[in-house]
Amino acid sequence: MKRFREVWLALVLCTAIIMLSVSGCGGNSSNATGDKGKTSASQVNTTFKVGLLVPNTINDGGWSTSGYEGLKQLEKDMGAEISYMEVKSPSDVVEGFTDYGNKGYNIVFGHSYDYQDAAKRVAPQFPKTIYITSGGTTVMDNVSPIYFQMEQAVYLMGVVAATWTKTGKVGAIGSVNMPAITKTLKAFAQGAKDTNPSVEVVTTYLGTQTDVGKAREAALAMINSGVDFFWVSANAAGQGVYEAVEQSKAKGIKTFGAYSRFSQKYPDTVVADALLDMGNAFELVAKQVKDGTWKPGTLNVGVKEGVVKFFWNEKMYSNIPQNVKDAYEKAKKDLMDGKIKIDIGAY
Incomplete structure (x- = not known):
């Protein structure tokens, strides 16, 4: 009898252990595929x-x-x-x-x-x-x-520069000769020439995206040659152009902001900013x-998608000649109406 009771107790204990083990495995499986498990996996994915x-x-x-x-x-x-x-x-x-x-x-x-x-x-x-x-x-x-389509905004800057220039000579400075840079310099030149065919457009490439000093020297040399408006697309090196223009502001030299609100940093010399809403x-x-x-x-x-934007310098705006503003508005309308095709060359 005692022997039977021991065997019976052993069987009960084994059964309980097996039940718990199955329950534990089943519980883990349920958690992996149930709501909690799905939520966890979803959070990761x-x-x-x-x-x-x-x-x-x-x-x-x-x-x-x-x-x-x-x-x-x-x-x-x-x-x-x-x-x-x-x-x-x-x-x-x-x-x-x-x-x-x-x-x-x-x-x-x-x-x-x-x-x-x-x-x-x-x-x-x-x-x-x-x-x-x-x-x-x-x-x-x-x-x-x-x-x-940054060339849309830069074309308009060429229009502004050609309408406002006092010397009849404007400049464009690029970092390196690659399509993303050259297209904006071409657009600036076309905007200027479409507006005033007699305007001279001087273009130069620095061969660097980081040498601020080289950009400053290039801009000062162009200023000394008679350039009074600039477009620059030279990444970090472009800072040198803004510094050169600021240094020469008593001569009436002006420029445009590229990809950032440079008009806020240089309110006396940056006419407008061409921005990309990245x-x-x-x-x-x-x-x-x-x-x-x-x-x-x-x-x-481009402009229609709300990515390419042209912002006037608010501090300078009241001093901008009306004929410059009128030329800008006309060119912008023609551009949006598809009347102007910007030739950016091979891309």
């Missing part, structure tokens, strides 16, 4: 991660700053987890694209025309990451460019990627 590579410091006050501001807008408006990298050498681009791909980023914005070759090389390794270049022509399954441009892409509707192809954005 829906983390929207966006990376950015810029060619200069995010504090350059121009192109790289605009890219960083666009990235921050995605963080604010879409709750994106963001990261950025300041490129120091060409190898950094491949390294940065690869690193973001390995980390499972949803989108990586390469904020330069020059980055498309690196995107072409890296993207096939990370088919779930979308690589977007600022400019370029490369389109692949997960690579596409944004084409910023946040709007980046959001157009990011929303499509997030909702699964994105398709490869060039995204063209």
